[in-house]
Amino acid sequence: MSRIDERFAACRAAGRPAFVAYLTAGDPSPARTVAACLELERGGADVIELGVPFSDPIADGPVIQRASERALARGTTLAGVLDLVRRARAAGLGLPVVLFSYLNPLLRFGLRELPAAARAAGCDGALVTDLPPEEAGAWIAACRAAELDTVFLAAPTSPPERLAAIADASRGFVYAVSRTGVTGEQVALSDDARPLVERLRAGGKPVALGFGIATPEQVAAAGAVADGVVVGSALVRFLEEHPEGDLAERVRWLRSATETPR
Amino acid sequence: MSDPGFFGEWGGRYVPETLVAPLDELEAAWRAAREDEGFLREYRRLLREYVGRPTALTFAERLSAELGLSLWLKREDLCHTGAHKINNALGQALLVKRLGKRRVVAETGAGQHGVATATACALLGLECVVYMGAEDMARQAPNVLRMRLLGADVRAVDGGSRTLKDAINEAMRDWVTNVRTTHYLLGSALGPHPFPTMVREFHAVIGEEAKAQFAAGPGGLPDLLVACVGGGSNAIGLFHAFLGDPVACVGVEAGGRSDAAGEHAARFAGGGAAPGVLHGTRTYLLQDAAGNVLPTHSVSAGLDYPAIGPEHAHLRDTGRVRYERVRDGEALAAFARLGRTEGILPALESAHAVAWVIREAAALRGKRIVLNLSGRGDKDLATVAAAFEAGP
Numbered sequence A: 001m002s003r004i005d006e007r008f009a010a011c012r013a014a015g016r017p018a019f020v021a022y023l024t025a026g027d028p029s030p031a032r033t034v035a036a037c038l039e040l041e042r043g044g045a046d047v048i049e050l051g052v053p054f055s056d057p058i059a060d061g062p063v064i065q066r067a068s069e070r071a072l073a074r075g076t077t078l079a080g081v082l083d084l085v086r087r088a089r090a091a092g093l094g095l096p097v098v099l100f101s102y103l104n105p106l107l108r109f110g111l112r113e114l115p116a117a118a119r120a121a122g123c124d125g126a127l128v129t130d131l132p133p134e135e136a137g138a139w140i141a142a143c144r145a146a147e148l149d150t151v152f153l154a155a156p157t158s159p160p161e162r163l164a165a166i167a168d169a170s171r172g173f174v175y176a177v178s179r180t181g182v183t184g185e186q187v188a189l190s191d192d193a194r195p196l197v198e199r200l201r202a203g204g205k206p207v208a209l210g211f212g213i214a215t216p217e218q219v220a221a222a223g224a225v226a227d228g229v230v231v232g233s234a235l236v237r238f239l240e241e242h243p244e245g246d247l248a249e250r251v252r253w254l255r256s257a258t259e260t261p262r
Numbered sequence B: 001m002s003d004p005g006f007f008g009e010w011g012g013r014y015v016p017e018t019l020v021a022p023l024d025e026l027e028a029a030w031r032a033a034r035e036d037e038g039f040l041r042e043y044r045r046l047l048r049e050y051v052g053r054p055t056a057l058t059f060a061e062r063l064s065a066e067l068g069l070s071l072w073l074k075r076e077d078l079c080h081t082g083a084h085k086i087n088n089a090l091g092q093a094l095l096v097k098r099l100g101k102r103r104v105v106a107e108t109g110a111g112q113h114g115v116a117t118a119t120a121c122a123l124l125g126l127e128c129v130v131y132m133g134a135e136d137m138a139r140q141a142p143n144v145l146r147m148r149l150l151g152a153d154v155r156a157v158d159g160g161s162r163t164l165k166d167a168i169n170e171a172m173r174d175w176v177t178n179v180r181t182t183h184y185l186l187g188s189a190l191g192p193h194p195f196p197t198m199v200r201e202f203h204a205v206i207g208e209e210a211k212a213q214f215a216a217g218p219g220g221l222p223d224l225l226v227a228c229v230g231g232g233s234n235a236i237g238l239f240h241a242f243l244g245d246p247v248a249c250v251g252v253e254a255g256g257r258s259d260a261a262g263e264h265a266a267r268f269a270g271g272g273a274a275p276g277v278l279h280g281t282r283t284y285l286l287q288d289a290a291g292n293v294l295p296t297h298s299v300s301a302g303l304d305y306p307a308i309g310p311e312h313a314h315l316r317d318t319g320r321v322r323y324e325r326v327r328d329g330e331a332l333a334a335f336a337r338l339g340r341t342e343g344i345l346p347a348l349e350s351a352h353a354v355a356w357v358i359r360e361a362a363a364l365r366g367k368r369i370v371l372n373l374s375g376r377g378d379k380d381l382a383t384v385a386a387a388f389e390a391g392p
């Protein structure tokens, strides 16, 4: 069982959805990211997704685009992100960490080399936004060998055969994209979300729902549907507006409308 | 090549999951359409009656005499809207109708693909949104006005380098959001499968015509084909019909101001490019050591792009096509020279191909050359005027 598996199992046993927190690594600074990870853990997050900044983030909306630009302006690279994870672990971070990246930085680092390097730095999984399972053969093999969990995206447009293949290729959890579109906050959970999660559940792996979840009410609604809830842009925007704000407090607030275990 | 989405090790479909099924659907519709006599008849009728095909193959008499070679120009500048881009825009717009979608998004650099898309959408009654980098909107202002007059919603893209790459980013974000109702009418032979192959097929008419025209006129086959390469659509359109023949092919990239990083858009000839993935395809990409895409520069907006169509990556690896680069200043000089010798003002993109022939004339002595004059230069008058005012 990987650290991610254990977390989802523990959440399930406790009768609550896992809270998956996304941050863009290096925004607003490398040191702030290390501290931010520890704050997320203190606030009760279950999994951390660390975004690797990329020059051309086609799947991201304006909030994460700006965060990527700030992180790149501070010189953040994939190797630098691994170093941040190492530092966060040294500072006591216990949560599972999933790298969230576009493909090109990984290619440049070396698709075969990265999984072992990421594992050695203290990462538990990786999700590559623009790498669907059919192009991912070599990547999956390298991740399996290094025991790095592979998380794949499932979308409202994915037909049933693809959902099965996506769940099959995923380890740790499957990431259900709640609506067609890019990352960013939305006003209400899309009608696409529930049927997508239900179909993915058939694969037997935990399903985390993300994209656009930004308020305590949406966290509660998503948590009622899925095994995990991903909050990204809302946390990134919080850091943009309050670079030294307390993320632990923010996570507690975001979870405040979620039913406590029966 | 077992996998239809790859050219050797290049190409593929590296996109967010949301786009995979829509790309499958597009591929199925395109494969059905290319076997459908009704679709092909309609497409060919529009090329003939609306675009004005076949375009002429013009012997460039005075320039040939000056250079000591024989140069023919494939006159894509004579296409309706003034560039080859309309061949692809009309083909895809007809597919949009078959897909039952009503909205089209497109990116544009020089504005020629945007104008062609706006035109095809006006003709077929489709809603059209065009994303264009803010810098390109300034340097290709006449085309912005044309697109708006044709009913398109032109949206400025202020992110990144404010050029073609950023316009594609924004078009892809719109597409992923509105994918159920919207087709992304990609304007070059790049992007995820099936775009590189589909766009090539819609432009293959250029080389097919040129081959027949050359055989019927000068006779036989030319020695050499030359075309500029941005994403690579006009070049692959000309080359494709000749790839099995003993005809040399040269693709000319934008050498910009120098070979320094950020100063050019020469993925092959300029140095600094490495295999990578951008906009859904694996190809040569100008990038830094961490895998971030480098800024580019070219005097010509249509060549100002850090990646290249995947089939060109393959043609380069196999050695079937040679890639060269030409500087901004050489392209500007060629623009003026073609005007004075032949009465034709080429697009600054096409002027790169002309400039290479002029520069290499000594080595090309006596050769019979067909050059793809991919577009006309009206859109570039402001850029050219500013450059000539500033002096050499």
Ligand SMILES: Cc1ncc(COP(=O)(O)O)c(C=O)c1O
Pocket (backbone or CB within 6 Å): B083, B084, B085, B109, B110, B111, B112, B113, B187, B188, B189, B228, B229, B230, B231, B232, B233, B234, B235, B301, B302, B303, B347, B349, B350, B374, B375, B376
């Ligand atoms: C006239 C003309 N030629 C060439 C190009 C470059 O594109 P491609 O390499 O796809 O032909 C453009 C692109 O805008 C163009 O407008």
